[in-house]
Amino acid sequence: MEVLLKEFEREFGEKFTTDRKIIDEASKAPYLVSPILSKMGKSALGVLFVNDEEDIKNALSICDKYRIPVVARGAGTSTIGQVLPIKESIILDINKMEERIEYDDKWTVITPSVKVKKALDYLRKRGKELRVYPSSFYISTLGGYIAGGDVGIGSFQYGYHFDNNGIKSIKIIGPKGDFNLQGKDTLAVAQAAGTTGIISKAEIATVDYEDWKDQLIRVKELEDVIKILKNLSNYRSKIRRITIEDSEAFSLVSKGRVDKIGKWNIILASTLSFGEEVNLRFLDELAFAAIYVTMSKLTNFKEYFYEVRLLSLDSFNRVVKQVKEALDKNVLIHGDVMTLRNEIIIYTVFISEKQNFDVIDSIMLKEGIPFEIHSIEVNDRVDEEFRLELMKKYKIIVDPHNILNPGKLRL
Known part of the structure; x- marks a missing residue:
């Protein structure tokens, strides 16, 4: 473990820290109120504040070499344990990544660190809004919502945020490289809690803004x-x-x-x-x-x-x-x-x-009504078998050594 930490220090300098106070904060899920899930967390090994895709790629290369788990973290607003490290892990904090928003009539392209509120403000000035967005819009990031959320404001009209072509494309980074997923294949990432790749860009649906x-x-x-x-x-x-x-x-x-x-x-x-x-x-x-x-x-x-x-x-x-x-x-x-x-x-x-x-x-x-909200595994929340199979398929392709948020997806 000491060898890995030294390699991170050499590669990333001040962007990487083992400061105990920072580690303690990064190891928490502050909006996790489940008394069952909240007992499962482990302390992280260190925190890397990534600036760009190259930082993510280099970090994953090192962690894959040593078989050390990685958890990507945005605003940390997940209520289902998505950002909770349940094994000793390196935390990749994405909040300092470049924020980018681009839009056309039906789609907006975002980077994962973009806050939902910022995207909504940007789009509404242009007569648009996100088709579906989370109730935590005032604090959450879009990368975290895509990776862990499924419903929100607009779900009465459109259902899940990723349903009915809610996501046009996603770019993910994993230990085995970059992957650009289109159409149905994006469902291997949505709601997968970062187990099938770290989102670096996504193209998501917008609608006309109305005075509700x-x-x-x-x-x-x-x-x-x-x-x-x-x-x-x-x-x-x-x-x-x-x-x-x-x-x-x-x-x-x-x-x-x-x-x-x-x-x-x-x-x-x-x-x-x-x-x-x-x-x-x-x-x-x-x-x-x-x-x-x-x-x-x-x-x-x-x-x-x-x-x-x-x-x-x-x-x-x-x-x-x-x-x-x-x-x-x-x-x-x-x-x-x-x-x-x-x-x-x-x-x-x-x-x-x-x-x-x-x-x-x-x-x-x-x-005869099953559902398990107090589970750390996405398998117990994903309600369509074909989406689970897609997640498992891409998990094996993108992350064969299972270092991306391990323990959150049963294969």
């Missing part, structure tokens, strides 16, 4: 939520996002900014009029995985825990009704509505005391 109005619909019964969502599916192109909150969850996240809260609350952004217009743009920052990070700070649960399930409308109705009947106000329900393979799916978050999840899991088991 936030609206609130309050209802008393869960069945009414389902009826409204079925109706809203007829206007998908005019609705940017939809969130469902029970009264307890909405009270916490709105922090008094809403005068009246319903038993069930549907919040949507649309160019059409469906409900009371309200100023809830802050909810963009609380969508999907961001909600359980936020709730970990807002709730009074002594042993905070959460689980996520991807539920169809009928399953959402059945499962949530049973969970609420069993736990009432002791469980918080948040749902982000998206479209996957032409079906409305609700990214449903259950938040409660850990002891209550025996009840919740028993209901899930009875309904």
